Amino acid sequence: xxxxxxxxxxxxxxxxxxxxxxxxxxxxxxxxxxxxxxxxxxxxxxxxxxxxxxxxxxxxxxxxxxxxxxxxxxxxx
Amino acid sequence: xxxxxxxxxxxxxxxxxxxxxxxxxxxxxxxxxxxxxxxxxxxxxxxxxxxxxxxxxxxxxxxxxxxxxxxxxxxxxxxxxxxxxxxxxxxxxxxxxxxxxxxxxxxxxxxxxxxxxxxxxxxxxxxxxxxxxxxxxxxxxxxxxxxxxxxxxxxxxxxxxxxxxxxxxxxxxxxxxxxxxxxxxxxxxxxxxxxxxxxxxxxxxxxxxxxxxxxxxxxxxxxxxxxxxxxxxxxxxxxxxxxxxxxxxxxxxxxxxxxxxxxxxxxxxxxxxxxxxxxxxxxxxxxxxxxxxxxxxxxxxxxxxxxxxxxxxxxxxxxxxxxxxxxxxxxxxxxxxxxxxxxxxxxxxxxxxxxxxxxxxxxxxxxxxxxxxxxxxxxxxxxxxxxxxxxxxxxxxxxxxxxxxxxxxxxxxxxxxxxxxxxxxx
Numbered sequence: 001x002x003x004x005x006x007x008x009x010x011x012x013x014x015x016x017x018x019x020x021x022x023x024x025x026x027x028x029x030x031x032x033x034x035x036x037x038x039x040x041x042x043x044x045x046x047x048x049x050x051x052x053x054x055x056x057x058x059x060x061x062x063x064x065x066x067x068x069x070x071x072x073x074x075x076x077x
Numbered sequence: 078x079x080x081x082x083x084x085x086x087x088x089x090x091x092x093x094x095x096x097x098x099x100x101x102x103x104x105x106x107x108x109x110x111x112x113x114x115x116x117x118x119x120x121x122x123x124x125x126x127x128x129x130x131x132x133x134x135x136x137x138x139x140x141x142x143x144x145x146x147x148x149x150x151x152x153x154x155x156x157x158x159x160x161x162x163x164x165x166x167x168x169x170x171x172x173x174x175x176x177x178x179x180x181x182x183x184x185x186x187x188x189x190x191x192x193x194x195x196x197x198x199x200x201x202x203x204x205x206x207x208x209x210x211x212x213x214x215x216x217x218x219x220x221x222x223x224x225x226x227x228x229x230x231x232x233x234x235x236x237x238x239x240x241x242x243x244x245x246x247x248x249x250x251x252x253x254x255x256x257x258x259x260x261x262x263x264x265x266x267x268x269x270x271x272x273x274x275x276x277x278x279x280x281x282x283x284x285x286x287x288x289x290x291x292x293x294x295x296x297x298x299x300x301x302x303x304x305x306x307x308x309x310x311x312x313x314x315x316x317x318x319x320x321x322x323x324x325x326x327x328x329x330x331x332x333x334x335x336x337x338x339x340x341x342x343x344x345x346x347x348x349x350x351x352x353x354x355x356x357x358x359x360x361x362x363x364x365x366x367x368x369x370x371x372x373x374x375x376x377x378x379x380x381x382x383x384x385x386x387x388x389x390x391x392x393x394x395x396x397x398x399x400x401x402x403x404x405x406x407x408x409x410x411x412x413x414x415x416x417x418x419x420x421x422x423x424x425x426x427x428x429x430x431x432x433x434x435x436x437x438x439x440x441x442x443x444x445x446x447x448x449x450x451x452x453x454x455x456x457x458x459x460x461x462x463x464x465x466x467x468x469x470x471x472x473x474x475x476x477x478x479x480x481x482x483x484x485x486x487x488x489x490x491x492x493x494x495x496x497x498x499x500x501x502x503x
Contacts, residue, residue: 011259011287011391012257012261015259015395015398018401019398021402021405022398022402022405025402025405025406025408025409026405032409032410035406035409035410039402039406043402046395053287053395056287058285058287058288058289058290061292062269062293063264063292063293063312063318065312069315071312071318073291073318
């Protein structure tokens with residue numbers, strides 16, 4: 001879990017994780033301590049996603065194939 | 078004349094048409110170049126007298142040069158008859174009406190501009206040049222464009238392509254993949270200067286969608302378009318950096334959009350590793366690409382709408398997730414409170430039960446005690462002597478002279494003292 005949180009999740013992955021957390025919370029068997037830590041994780045995802053949403057912008061680029069067959073993108077505008 | 082002749086470039090394979098029974102003709106000789114034999118005598122121009130007779134090839138080639146010079150390329154209408162696609166790649170057929178007929182050829186290299194080979198009986202308009210095929214001495218119409226009545230050739234081409242793709246299962250509805258809800262990188266195969274790209278970018282900016290558009294340039298009309306579209310799609314397949322691919326061009330004539338009905342392009346779209354949106358022309362234009370793609374958008378703008386979530390939509394997604402989380406944690410705690418309340422109630426009632434049973438047993442026991450108590454005996458008139466230490470004095474030997482003791486009666490205690498003991502009776 002720690003490793004998963006360490007790398008940057010996409011918006012979609014965060015939403016999926018939030019859904020998963022909610023489902024886990026709904027389960028009878030979760031004890032209170034675990035429930036609280038799940039909740040905190042969820043809040044963290046919500047905050048990060050909202051922050052990302054506030055800053056990100058659409059970009060337009062162009063695909064470039066290099067001579068060695070690898071690919072790159074350049075700004076198109 | 079000589080220059081025109083040099084410019085002619087009929088495929089060498091033309092001669093292969095005819096069986097070996099007709100041997101190749103010797104190199105043609107030119108009317109003006111032919112040296113007049115010395116015995117021509119009185120003739121003032123070639124062919125004037127038997128002595129000055131010209132060669133057959135000179136005649137046919139001269140006729141050809143004159144015909145070609147007399148007619149500019151023109152459109153001719155008629156009915157297709159006796160169509161043959163020869164194994165050398167060229168098409169041969171006749172074009173006729175009620176009174177006349179002319180032999181026609183479409184060279185292999187000119188066929189890519191024609192959607193499909195015509196069928197016998199089709200009414201067509203053909204654009205070409207009138208010439209003479211010297212080897213046969215026949216007039217021939219060399220066709221470079223062909224249009225059938227009612228757009229029959231394109232309809233035929235579409236039907237053929239469609240049937241071939243359907244036979245390979247590429248049009249099956251179950252093949253359609255769902256578009257990703259949150260595409261992050263969208264590859265757009267289109268002309269970098271076209272209206273389609275402009276529209277797509279405009280929509281994405283307006284929606285403040287958070288995506289990366291990666292343009293993969295390709296010509297979207299003209300002879301080069303099919304190859305360039307296929308190449309762009311191939312690049313995307315090798316790159317693998319996109320979550321979603323849009324293949325698009327703006328509106329135009331049916332001919333302009335013809336590349337999107339190309340079978341190879343359609344197969345390249347079908348082979349794309351990522352889900353595809355096809356947006357070619359306007360609402361009314363349906364292309365083969367549209368049929369093969371996972372999603373058909375009526376316009377480039379609609380493709381951009383389908384491909385992205387607006388910022389508002391993303392925000393409401395996030396809000397929904399937040400509510401869900403809140404509801405879950407609240408439910409969790411309220412469930413735990415409920416458990417606690419139940420437990421507390423159980424505990425209290427258990428305690429109450431316990432106490433009441435005990436009290437009952439206590440009462441039972443105390444009843445028995447009471448029955449056994451010496452107090453009850455005393456109530457009947459007996460009394461008990463007790464020493465200073467509280468112990469009952471039950472034998473005479475326990476008494477000594479002047480010893481104080483208590484006499485316990487039913488309703489109280491009397492302090493008492495032992496008198497000197499009488500001599501035991503003799």
